[in-house]
Amino acid sequence: MTRSTLTTPPPGAEPPKTHPDGPSAGGSLGSHFSRCFGCGDDHPTGLHIAAVTPDGASVEAAFTVGESHQGAPGLAHGGVLASAMDEVIGMSIWLLRKPYVTARLETDYLLPVPVGTTLHLRAWCTGIAGRKAYLEAEGRVGAPGGPVAVRAAALFIEVDMTHFAEHGDLAALQAEHQDYEVNP
Numbered sequence: 001m002t003r004s005t006l007t008t009p010p011p012g013a014e015p016p017k018t019h020p021d022g023p024s025a026g027g028s029l030g031s032h033f034s035r036c037f038g039c040g041d042d043h044p045t046g047l048h049i050a051a052v053t054p055d056g057a058s059v060e061a062a063f064t065v066g067e068s069h070q071g072a073p074g075l076a077h078g079g080v081l082a083s084a085m086d087e088v089i090g091m092s093i094w095l096l097r098k099p100y101v102t103a104r105l106e107t108d109y110l111l112p113v114p115v116g117t118t119l120h121l122r123a124w125c126t127g128i129a130g131r132k133a134y135l136e137a138e139g140r141v142g143a144p145g146g147p148v149a150v151r152a153a154a155l156f157i158e159v160d161m162t163h164f165a166e167h168g169d170l171a172a173l174q175a176e177h178q179d180y181e182v183n184p
């Protein structure tokens, strides 16, 4: 992975501490918002990514590239693959049960991904430094041990719920998740 210094944990970064209320090993994560492009069940053209955590610290998901995900004929669009990586990375940081947003996403495309391919996605956190979380993800072709087609590294920044109240639609989030409080 050609990861930049901006997505590399600095010296002194701490390992992530998963929240006791997060899913335990083998548990599923669920969607954070039903109309999310990445994970929402009700999104008509979304990726519908559903993840589980094998160990309470990382997440895994399978994503099958469909007709609506093409860039070149018969091949996945790079932006769609980046969205899938962003989604599983976002799911992995939600194991900490703190709201984070993507600040930077770096993606390496190693193999073309034909329509019909199932990508096995995995994401995990490599360190926390203050409000900054450093994360990585990979997408493997056909099987969890298959060849790596996509790799990503990301910097997520912790925000408070006022971020969503000021810039988005907090009420829509809270309608689905009672635990999303502005002033917890």
Ligand SMILES: CCCCCCCC(=O)SCCNC(=O)CCNC(=O)[C@H](O)C(C)(C)COP(=O)(O)OP(=O)(O)OC[C@H]1O[C@@H](n2cnc3c(N)ncnc32)[C@H](O)[C@@H]1OP(=O)(O)O
Residues within 6 Å of the ligand: 006, 032, 090, 098, 099, 100, 101, 102, 103, 104, 131, 132, 155, 157, 159, 173, 180
């Ligand atoms: C609970 C609900 C879950 C929902 C999850 C949904 C997640 C998403 O959809 S994310 C969507 C895409 N992302 C966004 O929209 C984020 C847009 N960006 C922002 O809102 C802001 O730029 C934000 C919050 C990331 C940072 O702003 P702000 O809080 O003012 O912090 P700021 O002081 O600028 O930066 C904090 C630190 O991060 C660093 N930083 C911020 N952005 C970057 C970046 N792109 N690259 C590198 N470093 C960065 C800053 O340099 C600073 O570092 P230091 O503390 O060492 O000086």
